[in-house]
Amino acid sequence: xxxxxxxxxxxxxxxxxxxxxxxxxxxxxxxxxxxxxxxxxxxxxxxxxxxxxxxxxxxxxxxxxxxxxxxxxxxxxxxxxxxxxxxxxxxxxxxxxxxxxxxxxxxxxxxxxxxxxxxxxxxxxxxxxxxxxxxxxxxxxxxxxxxxxxxxxxxxxxxxxxxxxxxxxxxxxxxxxxxxxxxxxxxxxxxxxxxxxxxxxxxxxxxxxxxxxxxxxxxxxxxxxxxxxxxxxxxxxxxxxxxxxxxxxxxxxxxxxxxxxxxxxxxxxxxxxxxxxxxxxxxxxxxxxxxxxxxxxxxxxxxxxxxxxxxxxxxxxxxxxxxxxxxxxxxxxxxxxxxxxxxxxxxxxxxxxxxxxxxxxxxxxxxxxxxxxxxxxxxxxxxxxxxxxxxxxxxxxxxxxxxxxxxxxxxxxxxxxxxxxxxxxxxxxxxxxxxxxxxxxxxxxxxxxx
Amino acid sequence: xxxxxxxxxxxxxxxxxxxxxxxxxxxxxxxxxxxxxxxxxxxxxxxxxxxxxxxxxxxxxxxxxxxxxxxxxxxxxxxxxxxxxxxxxxxxxxxxxxxxxxxxxxxxxxxxxxxxxxxxxxxxxxxxxxxxxxxxxxxxxxxxxxxxxxxxxxxxxxxxxxxxxxxxxxxxxxxxxxxxxxxxxxxxxxxxxxxxxxxxxxxxxxxxxxxxxxxxxxxxxxxxxxxxxxxxxxxxxxxxxxxxxxxxxxxxxxxxxxxxxxxxxxxxxxxxxxxxxxxxxxxxxxxxxxxxxxxxxxxxxxxxxxxxxxxxxxxxxxxxxxxxxxxxxxxxxxxxxxxxxxxxxxxxxxxxxxxxxxxxxxxxxxxxxxxxxxxxxxxxxxxxxxxxxxxxxxxxxxxxxxxxxxxxxxxxxxxxxxxxxxxxxxxxxxxxxxxxxxxxxxxxxxxxxx
Numbered sequence: 001x002x003x004x005x006x007x008x009x010x011x012x013x014x015x016x017x018x019x020x021x022x023x024x025x026x027x028x029x030x031x032x033x034x035x036x037x038x039x040x041x042x043x044x045x046x047x048x049x050x051x052x053x054x055x056x057x058x059x060x061x062x063x064x065x066x067x068x069x070x071x072x073x074x075x076x077x078x079x080x081x082x083x084x085x086x087x088x089x090x091x092x093x094x095x096x097x098x099x100x101x102x103x104x105x106x107x108x109x110x111x112x113x114x115x116x117x118x119x120x121x122x123x124x125x126x127x128x129x130x131x132x133x134x135x136x137x138x139x140x141x142x143x144x145x146x147x148x149x150x151x152x153x154x155x156x157x158x159x160x161x162x163x164x165x166x167x168x169x170x171x172x173x174x175x176x177x178x179x180x181x182x183x184x185x186x187x188x189x190x191x192x193x194x195x196x197x198x199x200x201x202x203x204x205x206x207x208x209x210x211x212x213x214x215x216x217x218x219x220x221x222x223x224x225x226x227x228x229x230x231x232x233x234x235x236x237x238x239x240x241x242x243x244x245x246x247x248x249x250x251x252x253x254x255x256x257x258x259x260x261x262x263x264x265x266x267x268x269x270x271x272x273x274x275x276x277x278x279x280x281x282x283x284x285x286x287x288x289x290x291x292x293x294x295x296x297x298x299x300x301x302x303x304x305x306x307x308x309x310x311x312x313x314x315x316x317x318x319x320x321x322x323x324x325x326x327x328x329x330x331x332x333x334x335x336x337x338x339x340x341x342x343x344x345x346x347x348x349x350x351x352x353x354x355x356x357x358x359x360x361x362x363x364x365x366x367x368x369x370x371x372x373x374x375x376x377x378x379x380x381x382x383x384x385x386x387x388x389x390x391x392x393x394x395x396x397x398x399x400x401x402x403x404x405x406x407x408x409x410x411x412x413x414x415x416x417x418x419x420x421x422x423x424x425x426x427x428x429x430x431x432x433x434x435x436x437x438x439x440x441x442x443x444x445x446x447x448x449x450x
Numbered sequence: 451x452x453x454x455x456x457x458x459x460x461x462x463x464x465x466x467x468x469x470x471x472x473x474x475x476x477x478x479x480x481x482x483x484x485x486x487x488x489x490x491x492x493x494x495x496x497x498x499x500x501x502x503x504x505x506x507x508x509x510x511x512x513x514x515x516x517x518x519x520x521x522x523x524x525x526x527x528x529x530x531x532x533x534x535x536x537x538x539x540x541x542x543x544x545x546x547x548x549x550x551x552x553x554x555x556x557x558x559x560x561x562x563x564x565x566x567x568x569x570x571x572x573x574x575x576x577x578x579x580x581x582x583x584x585x586x587x588x589x590x591x592x593x594x595x596x597x598x599x600x601x602x603x604x605x606x607x608x609x610x611x612x613x614x615x616x617x618x619x620x621x622x623x624x625x626x627x628x629x630x631x632x633x634x635x636x637x638x639x640x641x642x643x644x645x646x647x648x649x650x651x652x653x654x655x656x657x658x659x660x661x662x663x664x665x666x667x668x669x670x671x672x673x674x675x676x677x678x679x680x681x682x683x684x685x686x687x688x689x690x691x692x693x694x695x696x697x698x699x700x701x702x703x704x705x706x707x708x709x710x711x712x713x714x715x716x717x718x719x720x721x722x723x724x725x726x727x728x729x730x731x732x733x734x735x736x737x738x739x740x741x742x743x744x745x746x747x748x749x750x751x752x753x754x755x756x757x758x759x760x761x762x763x764x765x766x767x768x769x770x771x772x773x774x775x776x777x778x779x780x781x782x783x784x785x786x787x788x789x790x791x792x793x794x795x796x797x798x799x800x801x802x803x804x805x806x807x808x809x810x811x812x813x814x815x816x817x818x819x820x821x822x823x824x825x826x827x828x829x830x831x832x833x834x835x836x837x838x839x840x841x842x843x844x845x846x847x848x849x850x851x852x853x854x855x856x857x858x859x860x861x862x863x864x865x866x867x868x869x870x871x872x873x874x875x876x877x878x879x880x881x882x883x884x885x886x887x888x889x890x891x892x893x894x895x896x897x898x899x900x
Contacts, residue, residue: 257704257708284816291816302763366737
């Protein structure tokens with residue numbers, strides 16, 4: 001909560017505690033919806049009971065419209081109300097928001113709330129609940145304004161004024177024909193500028209960009225960001241079934257970015273866990289899985305035990321080579337995953353060549369650097385050559401793997417989630433030690449004599 | 451470009467090539483601004499010359515309003531126009547967009563374009579160019595609608611209609627007093643619903659949330675995302691100086707997420723590089739820097755050369771332990787950076803305890819796993835104990851480092867950018883080998899006898 005609000009919040013709590021209804025409602029009403037929501041969820045339960053008593057379900061619905069379901073324990077909040085009150089409140093919220101909340105509710109409670117709503121409203125919510133997560137359908141609300149194309153601007157304006165209180169946004173007004181097919185869109189801005197006598201069909205924009213309920217939310221977000229739309233119509237067989245508003249898109253972009261980010265680190269940061277035990281449980285599967293991949297690396301080194309026995313100096317550079325190649329592989333991975341997110345993956349062959357080139361340049365530079373360092377440090381030219389060469393080749397391989405594994409997964413339609421940063425660097429440990437010991441084997445006689 | 455557009459684009463190119471002015475203008479006009487921009491920038495230069503000839507600077511300004519400066523070579527695009535035409539066009543764009551473009555222009559060209567604009571417009575652009583990148587000032591435009599609080603709704607509506615063509619958005623209309631101080635806001639939705647005779651000051655919302663030009667763009671984005679605003683007023687000493695619109699915020703969220711992500715991988719993915727040589731040059735500094743940190747790890751192993759000579763089996767588990775601890779450290783780092791981004795970093799002590807707990811649980815589980823594997827594989831209980839114990843402690847240390855380094859940097863006000871994923875895993879290589887060889891040293895007699 002912003003600093004300037006804490007004073008106000010302090011007063012509101014006092015009004016609640018002393019039962020000063022009018023003073024509370026006046027002060028609460030002055031807050032923005034988001035601040036009301038933050039205030040509401042941070043109160044102790046018995047003070048929320050007081051608010052529930054004082055506000056109608058419709059008034060509380062405006063507060064709940066601003067609650068982010070992932071930030072609260074929704075079942076607790078709803079159990080503080082009578083089932084009838086909760087059902088009425090949920091029904092008065094914008095459908096996209098109430099559906100978001102109801103997805104978090106236990107099946108038994110969900111059935112109860114739906115049973116307490118008017119049948120048509122319950123059916124609508126049930127329909128929206130059926131859309132898969134991460135699709136346009138799961139984001140859309142049904143509080144849009146649609147008018148018939150045969151209206152005049154004056155008639156349209158009257159209709160919009162009537163609908164203004166219910167609608168989630170009226171920046172765009174959608175235009176339908178007599179069969180309810182979506183045929184155009186007109187902005188409120190145009191509506192107030194055009195003369196009353198003009199016909200909607202003559203001034204509407206007919207170049208429509210629409211999405212379908214099954215479309216991926218990330219694609220919808222990209223479209224809305226590119227076209228700078230405040231809302232996007234969702235259609236089924238050219239009939240308007242809902243709209244997606246830009247505030248939901250902002251959340252989607254944030255969430256999708258957090259997902260890509262989680263992937264890179266091999267840990268879920270989309271929903272941050274407060275409980276340390278649960279945190280550990282979430283992080284462990286990746287780590288333990290990778291330990292078994294790491295065992296592969298250990299057994300490769302084990303097969304080269306003869307070399308290490310002859311020249312223990314080889315052990316010194318294992319982690320330098322695996323670490324650097326892992327870092328290079330992680331960089332490539334990050335660039336590839338970003339290109340996939342931005343859909344900049346045109347020609348597979350061209351990208352292969354580009355990454356081979358980058359890997360070769362980076363590998364050469366890093367290899368020469370480490371060659372010089374080892375040569376000077378150990379005063380052994382051939383040891384320097386062996387370590388430098390191994391480093392260069394290991395980086396080249398890690399680079400190509402880091403960019404290609406996610407790209408190929410994406411091309412063949414597998415979710416590239418498994419290609420995490422830790423996976424690539426653990427895989428690159430394996431390839432790096434194979435490369436390192438094979439190259440070192442070629443030079444071994446020179447280290448032993450050193 | 452969307453598939454359904456390629457046909458249309460094909461026709462438009464033919465009209466351009468055959469000099470069919472009317473047909474081209476009709477077709478081009480039907481496209482959305484964003485599609486016009488995509489079409490324009492992908493054309494060969496001589497066809498763009500034709501468009502410049504056919505469109506007025508004002509008409510082309512609407513196209514350039516949709517161009518993302520990072521996607522194109524702006525200097526090339528502007529050099530195709532006469533300086534006077536380019537200056538007029540830049541001046542007709544929304545100021546936030548023209549300033550974004552002008553930031554990419556060479557200083558000499560910038561001076562020339564500004565000299566060719568009316569002085570007041572040039573001064574305004576100069577003022578906006580002075581705001582630092584990543585601040586509210588650098589995002590804001592000056593095409594807002596502000597009305598006096600003493601107007602009636604009817605008068606306000608007339609003012610809004612007059613301003614509608616110029617303004618970037620009219621969803622919110624800002625209200626000022628006689629001294630031009632911002633005193634309230636009213637939505638276009640309210641404006642059309644309230645009766646003409648009502649006074650603006652009686653119906654406006656006076657609970658204002660504003661930002662200042664020097665505010666961090668990430669904070670502004672967070673506020674707009676929380677409050678679901680379509681635009682945000684920017685004030686200096688309570689005077690309205692500009693507005694930030696939600697489309698800019700969508701870009702900011704995307705960009706900030708890409709920055710966090712880049713940090714995690716130690717590579718810049720905010721601006722993706724097409725040239726492999728430049729890509730390599732961008733990735734190398736991190737890698738080479740970390741090679742020198744990695745040399746620290748190599749020299750630690752070197753000091754334990756005596757141990758490796760006695761028991762070459764120790765070399766087998768180096769990369770398994772450093773790799774796993776690095777993975778755990780990267781996970782912690784990712785969670786911490788995300789908490790910093792979401793400003794969920796309340797109590798340093800509490801977070802320290804939480805991360806120690808998580809590290810202990812993960813370290814114990816991973817340590818026991820590896821103990822069992824090594825014990826069974828090598829039939830050597832004490833070797834298993836040594837490797838498992840080293841793994842557990844190394845993970846605990848990597849976890850605490852991964853979460854604490856960025857948090858402490860953030861608390862003391864240093865940009866935590868240096869705490870990248872590769873840095874943490876390379877640092878953890880160093881601590882891991884120190885831990886590993888010290889623990890192994892305690893058990894060494896048992897491996898030698900094995």
